[in-house]
Amino acid sequence: MSGNSNVGNSQVYEAGDQRNSKTSELGSDRFHEGVKNSHQGSDPKDDRSLINRAAAERQSSDPPQSEETRQLKQDPTLPAKMHGNEPSRGAKIDAQLQAEDEELLRKKDAKK
Template sequence: MSGNSNVGNSQVYEAGDQRNAKSSELESDRFHEGVKHSHNNNDPKDNRSLVNRAAAERQDEGSEDSVETAQLKKDPTLPAKMHGNEPSRGAKIDAELQAEDEATLRKKNQK
């Protein structure tokens, strides 16, 4: 019984199963095999790190916005109005702050 280990009989394993590959045998292009857009950025089961997800989002921000997205950036109360609801208090405050910022910028540009 001295030949038995906690993981099974030592005679079951081949020598290659117990050794690590040399670093010279590993290919350096191993991590560059993926196809572009092969990851769904919103996939919760994706095993990418938070840093990689943040970098992907920064790249996506550079893309052009649709007309609806551009309108939503101009008026934060628009989604609620489109659905026939009263805008939330936060959306109203955001709209007021945005209007104040635009007025301030117009005054600075006139000077």
């Protein structure tokens, strides 16, 4: 009975169950786990300095636009026409409103 203790049989406890793994085995990838864009720029509890916040704001304020995006802003019916479909009613109304706004702006500029 030398193998028995007051808390149970020694065979119940395996060496791996009661030992902690070494820090060298854990690896250093733990510090690179962060997800991109996980910080919110408007978070008041964020520890970033004002300079870092200003730099991040400058980078995110004006992303470069593709040629398709620029054309879409000029003609809302363009995506449907590119795919060979008839533009939706909403796209037609948007194009009409945009044309009216441009006409009003040209009239205002002519008065000056």
